[in-house]
Amino acid sequence: MTLAASLRIALAALRLNLMRSVLTMLGIIIGVGSVITMIAVGSGAEARIADQINSLGSNLIVVVSGAITSGGVRLGFGTQMTLSEEDATALQRELPEILVAAPGVRGSAQIIYGNLNWSTIVFGTTPDFLAARDWGVAQGRPFGQADIDRAAKVALLGQTVATTLFGGADPVGQTIRIKKVPFTVIGVLDRKGQSMQGQDQDDTIVMPLSTARNRVLGASEVNRHAVAAILVKMREGADMGAAEAQIHGLLRQRHHLQPAQDDDFWVRNLSEVAQAQEASSRVLTLLLAAVASVSLVVGGIGIMNIMLVSVTERTREIGLRLAVGARSRDILGQFLIEALTLSLLGGLAGIAVGAAASFTIGHWAHWQTQLRPEAVLLAVGFAAAVGVFFGFYPARKASRLQPIEALRYE
């Protein structure tokens, strides 16, 4: 007997008990639907974190001044700045694995344009900073070494600052006042979006390090070349752990720290933090999918239950089929295909339910969801496996019936 013929028999049998078939399928529909939805929600969360990692820039290590005890990065006025521009230069020179090392200072400042004003974060840094962050310039130009040498009063605006002060107008070439000092806007940065901490990374102004120190934030009295932090970008494929240790060792040496002394700086692998978050989100996704797949198994038990009832009800039919020449494997195939059809049709309907649920959650709860083809394949494949697994016992029971007993069954 051909597969097409078996399929036709199965479909006909399922149609004869339409209500029962649909109810049986419901278990699989809910199972597949929830697996797909859970994976979509989990993948959405993962994707959001991945976006944040990308916006941060990859292979980043940040070195922060001062013996910082709390988790946050304490910058701004009054912070002890133990790092210097020379530290950054030395890092770049001594460690070939380092692509760029960008020293920077940071502080908040009030900015004014026309009759509008806004408080934002000012970064003073070198052109390497934008390279380290993979941060492009959307309009205008970035500043260069010449601007640093001259301490030029030029500024790059983040998207949020540009929109807040200029609305839709082109800010490039305009003059803004930062802490009352007039600056020329030379460019607008690309949009970065939210950071992992939920901060708006576009609410910022980036300017030459020298300018920030001399004109806006003020220089340290101890060391005119002191900086608050150094942003280090490693080469692709570099061993981040080893790099961290090397940076740590080199800076301790440069700062003449004795073995007993505490560090006066802090090295943090930013990518690692992000990746840890991504990994935990992936674990959560797996967990959700595992819980959802329990309902698939329950659906499979429903299929087995109904198939057993069906085999008993159709004992005479089975006897007749055996009498007219069906072999036991034909009967086995018929009931197996029936179970498989139930689970696959349920699986297909489950895809629709899952897709609709993911969309609804994404739309109404404003969660990012991501319908992944491999999740759909996984769920349907699992549904099919459930159908075969739970359909096998009833089908085998049917195929082992003896023709005489089956024909006489009342």
Added chain:
Amino acid sequence: MGDRLIEIEHLGKEYRLGDVPLLALNDVSVQVARGEFVAVMGPSGSGKSTFMNLLGCLDSPTAGRYRLDGRDVSHLDGDALAQVRGRLVGFVFQGFNLLPRTSAVENVELPLVYAGVPAAERRRRALAQLAEVGLAERALHHPSQLSGGQQQRVAIARALVNRPLLILADEPTGALDSRTSIEIMALFQTFNARGITVVLVTHEPDIAAYARRTLRFRDGRLIDDRPVAAPRVAAEVLAAWRPAEEAA
């Protein structure tokens, strides 16, 4: 192959009910030639049903030998027996045994499905066979929409559709009124005249009278085997049928 379709020697069938052996069929030897019309008679428990099951390859004997169409089928396994049934034997049951909620033509197609006949040819042959039993108009009706006689015609068409050598009918008229019974017997006689061997189980002498040979069973043994002196011809009986008898 010879002219003997059925050759049975010392056939026996023993069932075990717990520890007690039950000899349902005991040392039966009989031969049936191609084209015969045989009635099998006997009270219940006489072994005639066991005999029919063995004849139809629905079961295997525990003793003796059964050759069908020249091939020893005594020791075949379940799947090989299924193939013999599918190719050589057509069954007609007292209760019709049609698939419910399935059209007449699909019921007739069933043996062809398992014989691996392509769908288009299945449909063509099943419709032709339905036409032969006079039900061309009802091909798409479901069994519940057909009378008992019509249902039995569908079952006969199903038994014949794969051109078997042997038709086994188990009380085919047991659920039918007397006129319909004779119509069914007329069908069997028609196909028998075309060379198909018919073996029919019945406990009604009136029905057995349409056969040309009678086998009687009692207590698991074949006790009587004789030709019917003057077999009735169903077509003649129907032609002479009087409305009064129909009313009765």
